[in-house]
Amino acid sequence: MSVLVLAEHEGGAIKDATLAAVTAATQLGAVHLLVASSGATAVAAAQGAAAIAGVEKVLLADDPAYADMLAENVAPLAAQVMSGYDAFVAAATTTGKNVAPRVAALLDVMQVSEVIGIEGPKTFTRPIYAGNAIATVESRDAKLVLTVRGTAFARAASKGGSAPIEPIAGPGDAGLSAFVRIDASQSERPELTSAKVIVSGGRALKDAATFEQLIVPLADRLGAAVGASRAAVDAGYISNDYQVGQTGKIVAPELYIAIGISGAIQHLAGMKDAKVIVAINKDPDAPIFQVADLGLVGDLFAIVPELTTKL
Amino acid sequence: MKILVPVKRVIDYNVRPRVKADGSGVDLANVKMSMNPFCEIAVEEAIRLREKGAATEVVAVSIGPAKAAETLRSALAMGADRAILVETDAPVEPLTVAKILKAIMDEEQPGLVLLGKQAIDDDCNQTGQMLAALTGRPQGTFASKIEVADGTVTVTREVDAGLETVALKLPAIVTTDLRLNEPRYASLPNIMKAKSKPLATRKPEEFGVDMAPRLTVLKVAEPAARQAGEIVGSVDELVARLKTLGVVA
Numbered sequence: 374m375s376v377l378v379l380a381e382h383e384g385g386a387i388k389d390a391t392l393a394a395v396t397a398a399t400q401l402g403a404v405h406l407l408v409a410s411s412g413a414t415a416v417a418a419a420q421g422a423a424a425i426a427g428v429e430k431v432l433l434a435d436d437p438a439y440a441d442m443l444a445e446n447v448a449p450l451a452a453q454v455m456s457g458y459d460a461f462v463a464a465a466t467t468t469g470k471n472v473a474p475r476v477a478a479l480l481d482v483m484q485v486s487e488v489i490g491i492e493g494p495k496t497f498t499r500p501i502y503a504g505n506a507i508a509t510v511e512s513r514d515a516k517l518v519l520t521v522r523g524t525a526f527a528r529a530a531s532k533g534g535s536a537p538i539e540p541i542a543g544p545g546d547a548g549l550s551a552f553v554r555i556d557a558s559q560s561e562r563p564e565l566t567s568a569k570v571i572v573s574g575g576r577a578l579k580d581a582a583t584f585e586q587l588i589v590p591l592a593d594r595l596g597a598a599v600g601a602s603r604a605a606v607d608a609g610y611i612s613n614d615y616q617v618g619q620t621g622k623i624v625a626p627e628l629y630i631a632i633g634i635s636g637a638i639q640h641l642a643g644m645k646d647a648k649v650i651v652a653i654n655k656d657p658d659a660p661i662f663q664v665a666d667l668g669l670v671g672d673l674f675a676i677v678p679e680l681t682t683k684l
Numbered sequence: 685m686k687i688l689v690p691v692k693r694v695i696d697y698n699v700r701p702r703v704k705a706d707g708s709g710v711d712l713a714n715v716k717m718s719m720n721p722f723c724e725i726a727v728e729e730a731i732r733l734r735e736k737g738a739a740t741e742v743v744a745v746s747i748g749p750a751k752a753a754e755t756l757r758s759a760l761a762m763g764a765d766r767a768i769l770v771e772t773d774a775p776v777e778p779l780t781v782a783k784i785l786k787a788i789m790d791e792e793q794p795g796l797v798l799l800g801k802q803a804i805d806d807d808c809n810q811t812g813q814m815l816a817a818l819t820g821r822p823q824g825t826f827a828s829k830i831e832v833a834d835g836t837v838t839v840t841r842e843v844d845a846g847l848e849t850v851a852l853k854l855p856a857i858v859t860t861d862l863r864l865n866e867p868r869y870a871s872l873p874n875i876m877k878a879k880s881k882p883l884a885t886r887k888p889e890e891f892g893v894d895m896a897p898r899l900t901v902l903k904v905a906e907p908a909a910r911q912a913g914e915i916v917g918s919v920d921e922l923v924a925r926l927k928t929l930g931v932v933a
Contacts, residue, residue, distance in 0.1 A: 383845070443850070444813065445822050467843040471825045474778070474813035483779045483898035486808045496902065501807055502701040506710050509903040549822035553838065553849035566844070570931070595932065603862070613828075613863055614846050619804065620862050622844070628931040638700060645910065649931050651922070657915075666913040666929075669922050679919045684932055 374402030374494060377432075377454060379463040379472060381442075382410065385417025387425065389567040390464035392528035395425055397521040398462045399529070400491045405430040406536075407454060409447050409543070411440035419538045426530040431538045438545045441552035442468055448475035450543030455480055460517035465623075466566075469520045482514035487623075489525035503619045503642035523566060524625035524646060558612050560599075565615065568598030570628045573617055573644070576604035577633025577654070577673060584610040587673070588632065591681045600624065600644075602634045618643035633673050636661025653677065685795030685832075685854070686741045687730040689764065690785055691723040693748055693755040694805040707903045710805075719755045722800025724762075725860040728867040729830060730798050731763040738832040739796070741765050745788055747781050749773050753883060760878035761870030767883040770891075777897050778806075780888075782814035787891035789819055794855065796837060801826050801859040812859035822852035826861040 376398040381388045391406075398404045406422040408415060408431060415435040422431045432454060438446045451472070455461055461476055463469030465487045477484040489507070490498035496511045497519065565571065572592040578584040584605065592599045600617040601610065617624055619642035629647035634640060636652070636659055644650070645664050652665035653673050662668045669676060695701055696716040704711050719727075733739040744759035746752040747770040756767035770784055789797065802809035816823035824830070824839030828847065831838045832854070841848045842861045852858075870878070888895055916922045926932045 444816075444825075448817060467826060467841075470809050471813065471823070474810035475817040475823065477810070478779065478782060478814035478817035481779075483777050484808070484810050485899065486810060500907070501904070502695070502710055502805055503807065504907060505701045506703045507905050507907050508901055509905070510899045510901050512899055514898050547822075549820075549853050551851045553851055555843075555846060555848045557846040607863070612846070613842055614844065619807070620802075628926070639697070645907075649926075649929055650910075650913070651926070662913070662915070664910050664913075666911070667922060667925055668913055668915045669919070670915060676919055680922065683919055683923050684926075 374459040375457070376402050376404050376460045376462055377451070377458040378404055378406050379451065379461070379469065380406045380408045380418060380422045381464060381466060381468050382418040382421065385414045385421065387418065387421040387531060389528055390466045390523040392425065392531060393523040393526040394462050394464040394521050395427055395529040396526040397488065397491060399427045401460055401494065403429050405432060405458070407432050407434070407451060409434045409439035409442065409450055411435060411437045421531070423536040423538050424532055424534050426533040428534050428536045431536050432541045433538050434541050434543045436543060436545055439543070442472065443550050443552060444472045444475045445547045445549040446545070447472050448479060449547060451476045452479035453543060454541065455516060460519065462519050462521060465520040465522050473518055473520050477518035480516055480518065482516050482518055483512065484518040484520065485510060485512060486520050488519050488521045503638050504645065505638065522623060524623055558614050562592060563596070563598045565598045565600055565617070565622050566624055568626050570595045570597035571600045571624055571626045572597045572630045572632065573600030573602065573634060574605050574610065574632050575602040575634030576608055578605060578610055581610045587677045591677055594681050594684050602640050631661050631665070632677060634661055635659045636664065685739050686743060686792060687733060687739045688789065688792055688794035688797045689726050689730045689742060689744050689759065690797070690799050690811070691727060691744055691746050691755055691759050692720040692803045693717050693746065693752045694720045694803055697721055697804055703904055703906045707905055709901065709904045719758050720800050720803045722802060722860055724867040725862065725864050726798040726800050727759045727762050727764060728865045729860060732865065733832060743768065743792060743794070745770070745785070747772065747776055747784055756883055757878050758870065760881045761875045762868060766881055769883060769885045770888055771885055772888050772895065774895050775897060776895065777899060778808050778810035778814055779898065780893060780895055781811050782818055783893040784888060784891050785815050786818045787893065796832070796855065797857045799857070799859045801861055812857050816857040822856045824850055824852050824856060824858040827858050828861050828863045830858060830864070
């Protein structure tokens with residue numbers, strides 16, 4: 374089987390989520406990467422893509438139309454290239470989720486979303502109902518379109534490969550949409566979805582200043598990423614790209630410390646595959662304690678500073 | 685401008701789903717069902733756009749069993765003007781839904797289609813994007829802000845890196861994220877009024893769409909259960925246990 378993987382990159386560097394998608398794709402067949410970008414960034418991303426272990430070829434579509442990964446422009450490009458492939462794989466990031474279903478519909482196939490396991494050439498496992506059930510599905514479509522959950526697959530080595538880069542031309546600008554701007558949140562800490570340790574705060578943190586005072590020093594002490602529950606985001610303690618859960622980011626770090634988070638099913642959907650879960654909550658009946666490996670019942674305003682000092 | 689809002693009847697988001705013992709699926713018998721939370725946000729946004737004068741009519745549509753009429757009545761009670769139920773007891777995949785919606789778009793000619801970004805049962809996050817592809821329209825997915833002016837919809841999207849803003853030519857397809865708005869509750873008088881609003885029942889055969897699923901569900905299983913954890917008595921004990929587990933230095 375030949376597999377086309379959509380490469381995601383930022384400033385020319387291939388994202389970790391794509392490295393995980395490459396690992397999943399290698400289980401299906403020969404892997405080619407599609408880099409859709411523009412100018413110097415496109416060239417840097419293609420070189421980065423070519424260096425990934427296990428990639429056999431890189432297709433580079435260099436056109437201003439692809440600079441911002443607009444689905445209206447990238448999906449027809451991918452659908453055109455797919456005439457030579459059996460499967461299209463994208464990481465289940467916001468970019469992958471935006472583009473892949475559009476590709477699937479153009480190819481008249483059903484997409485399999487958020488794949489966490491590959492059981493056979495056309496058989497996959499995926500979580501449904503906020504991760505409360507795992508479905509095994511078999512596709513009967515001629516071509517496969519998959520998005521894969523980054524935390525379910527190891528990342529392919531970003532070095533060691535030397536795939537040839539082949540320039541390709543796509544249909545260009547569909548003239549339907551335009552990129553206006555991105556307001557990126559700045560963070561010095563590790564990226565949430567690839568962090569080994571995550572310190573996450575909930576509504577019990579009271580306000581943005583307290584969140585900052587308690588969660589951030591502990592995260593810095595551990596070299597951890599900061600996460601949040603939906604309640605904390607809705608209350609304005611922190612911006613929404615820190616949200617962990619069914620509707621936010623799906624994470625599976627080595628250590629997840631949930632502070633003042635009750636553990637609603639929508640939140641658990643985003644973090645219950647963490648290796649070790651620690652819960653700090655004053656309510657001994659909070660559902661978070663049902664999934665926590667280590668729980669501490671008490672006042673987080675006393676516990677968190679003490680923990681930060683003693684770690 | 686007319687706004688079309690597809691809504692889905694799903695298991696209530698507060699209910700913890702139970703996997704059937706025979707592995708055939710999730711047990712939905714006698715379980716509370718509601719409108720998918722993202723669809724509620726879509727209905728709310730459509731009504732707000734009509735209230736602002738950016739839209740003239742809000743049409744809710746649902747594809748599913750006869751009971752999906754209740755979901756449509758909820759949308760009407762929130763303020764939608766009329767509803768269309770495409771009645772089928774067959775399981776429908778996002779691709780099929782998108783094809784039926786395309787046929788309805790051809791009939792209704794909406795200027796904007798507002799969908800939820802995903803349904804909390806199948807967690808697919810596909811239908812809006814597929815509908816946009818099939819109709820050749822632009823898509824604004826995961827929207828947290830929508831502004832309609834001069835034949836363009838400007839959509840602020842919740843992306844992994846932060847917030848991205850795109851400008852889309854109308855007609856367009858927009859899918860809602862959680863932070864787009866706070867859906868209103870339907871008042872009792874509005875619930876009563878909704879009973880007399882028009883609700884047309886259609887059959888999928890009328891649209892000439894192949895309903896056969898492309899994916900076969902072989903099995904549905906419980907996720908692997910986590911080992912029961914322990915409650916520690918103090919911060920010192922917690923730190924010691926974390927060190928033993930090797931997760932902190």
